[in-house]
Amino acid sequence: MSAQLIYDLVPLGAIIQFSDGTPRPPERHRKKLAAWEHRNSGGRLIRKQAECRVGNTVIGATITLHAGDYGGGGVVVLRVHRTFSVDSDLRFVVTERPRVGAIRVLSRPGEDAELVHLASSRTEAETWLQSHGYPDAVLDEVTADAPAADVVEGRTAA
Secondary structure, eight states: OOHHHHHHHOOTTOEEEEEOSOOOOOTTOHHHHHHHHHHSEEEEEEEEEOOEEETTEEEOOEEEEEEEEEEETTEEEEEEEEEEETTOSSEEEEEEOOOTTOEEEESSSSTTOOEEEEESSHHHHHHHHHHSOOTTOEEEEOOTTSOOOSEETTEEOO
16 A cells, blocks of 8 residues: 555555565675665554645655664663655555554644654553653553554555
8 A cells, every 4th residue: 555545545554565666686786785775674653643734845755664772771862753655656465453452652632743652551551651751741542443544555454
């Protein structure tokens, strides 16, 4: 599916894979493999940002994936996010949706909120919030009536 369909239909918290459709190069070609991995990877959908105007410039709508955290000993040193324009030429696939009843911890209220944690229960979300500094955080329960792209472009999503 396209990035635009991800923006329109897929709920925050879903696991998304993206690809440019090219075959994976052999391990011995390290630079080619690194370039391929940059365009063929995945992450958790954490943000959908609508189109906005800054002066005479229009910044198109985007989706942001959380690709991973790096660090050690329980300390995150580097958090990797990947942001894609809705007109990206990459292909996207939903591999996992957030479980119904899970609680999304959003950074702030409103349409421009970012998913900062996905908890399995309200108690877990509240416990997580007490140890992390998000004063404007909003708890949002995943419901069965959330928009879903079950069948898009003739394929069934996972």
